[in-house]
Amino acid sequence: MHDTFEITDFLPYLLNQAADAAALEFQDYYKSRYGMLRTEWRVLFHLGHYGTMTAKGICARARLHKTKVSRAVTALETKRFLTRSALLQDRRHENLTLTKAGRRAFDDLAAEAQRFDAAIMAPFDNTERDTLRKCLRQLAKL
Amino acid sequence: MHDTFEITDFLPYLLNQAADAAALEFQDYYKSRYGMLRTEWRVLFHLGHYGTMTAKGICARARLHKTKVSRAVTALETKRFLTRSALLQDRRHENLTLTKAGRRAFDDLAAEAQRFDAAIMAPFDNTERDTLRKCLRQLAKL
DNA sequence: GGATATTAGTTGTTTTTGTAACTAACAAGG
DNA sequence: CCTTGTTAGTTACAAAAACAACTAATATCC
Numbered sequence: 007m008h009d010t011f012e013i014t015d016f017l018p019y020l021l022n023q024a025a026d027a028a029a030l031e032f033q034d035y036y037k038s039r040y041g042m043l044r045t046e047w048r049v050l051f052h053l054g055h056y057g058t059m060t061a062k063g064i065c066a067r068a069r070l071h072k073t074k075v076s077r078a079v080t081a082l083e084t085k086r087f088l089t090r091s092a093l094l095q096d097r098r099h100e101n102l103t104l105t106k107a108g109r110r111a112f113d114d115l116a117a118e119a120q121r122f123d124a125a126i127m128a129p130f131d132n133t134e135r136d137t138l139r140k141c142l143r144q145l146a147k148l
Numbered sequence: 149m150h151d152t153f154e155i156t157d158f159l160p161y162l163l164n165q166a167a168d169a170a171a172l173e174f175q176d177y178y179k180s181r182y183g184m185l186r187t188e189w190r191v192l193f194h195l196g197h198y199g200t201m202t203a204k205g206i207c208a209r210a211r212l213h214k215t216k217v218s219r220a221v222t223a224l225e226t227k228r229f230l231t232r233s234a235l236l237q238d239r240r241h242e243n244l245t246l247t248k249a250g251r252r253a254f255d256d257l258a259a260e261a262q263r264f265d266a267a268i269m270a271p272f273d274n275t276e277r278d279t280l281r282k283c284l285r286q287l288a289k290l
Numbered sequence: 291g292g293a294t295a296t297t298a299g300t301t302g303t304t305t306t307t308g309t310a311a312c313t314a315a316c317a318a319g320g
Numbered sequence: 321c322c323t324t325g326t327t328a329g330t331t332a333c334a335a336a337a338a339c340a341a342c343t344a345a346t347a348t349c350c
Binding site: 021031069148 | 153155156157158159160161162163164165166167168169170171173174190193196197211258261262264265268269271272275276279280281282283284285286287288289290
Binding site: 219239 | 329331
């Protein structure tokens with residue numbers, strides 16, 4: 007057990023290689039079609055999936071730093087993909103909501119994501135897929 | 149199948165979350181002890197594992213861009229963790245070799261990596277571990 | 291109700307990447 | 321040899337990320 011440790015099997019290394027490879031390919035979609043950065047796609051995807059929410063909520067769910075979210079929100083607003091509305095009860099909070107155009111972009115990218123996911127999962131059987139997702143979800147909680 | 153696609157199960161997203169979480173924690177080791185950046189640790193780890201090799205070789209194996217490797221090599225040289233030696237046959241190539249100090253750092257970090265790997269793999273059984281590594285290795289090839 | 295602390299979000303500054311252009315060494319065809 | 325092409329690696333500049341300091345709104349405690 008001690009002697010069989012191969013540094014090339016080091017999990018953070020493997021995870022990083024796999025994540026880079028997967029992200030690189032998918033990035034072409036949102037980059038070329040909508041000129042989005044990764045954080046923008048991430049924010050769009052959270053708003054599309056969970057519905058209207060605040061920047062703080064996105065930070066918590068996406069595990070992104072507030073400055074990254076702030077800048078992504080500004081960029082998405084400039085692209086007219088979302089609108090802000092301050093809450094009456096507490097004007098520090100702003101609810102972020104996708105516009106029609108933002109929703110269309112989300113629907114398009116979500117469909118593309120589904121195709122892409124199916125393509126990269128193709129080499130694996132159902133048991134492997136379940137195990138893979140389960141392990142990744144667990145690791146993400148660290 | 150169509151209707152059950154959950155965007156939060158999107159593999160690039162899960163991979164990225166898991167990779168970030170894993171990298172973040174391990175990074176404390178090489179950052180605080182040796183002031184290394186991630187690319188530097190990656191280069192050190194390749195030299196420690198495969199022995200003397202050229203920058204080009206590291207690029208190929210680590211799937212890193214040559215500019216990143218070039219800068220990491222300079223940084224590791226400044227820390228006196230490696231030495232360069234141009235090849236007589238072709239002076240464009242430089243063989244990179246760890247110094248004693250570089251080897252010590254590698255040994256230390258490799259041991260730490262092994263402990264860390266065991267810790268994050270602890271929640272999984274052997275079958276899951278094998279599946280996880282196998283899938284990640286496959287995905288990294290994309 | 292007014293000083294103090296918190297919270298949501300932004301802006302500014304420094305590091306780190308990514309991209310592209312460059313240098314130096316070699317190879318090959320004429 | 322001497323142009324043209326290729327390869328290994330570096331450097332310069334632009335894009336993006338990380339980190340810290342800031343503003344504005346609200347909550348709290350006396």
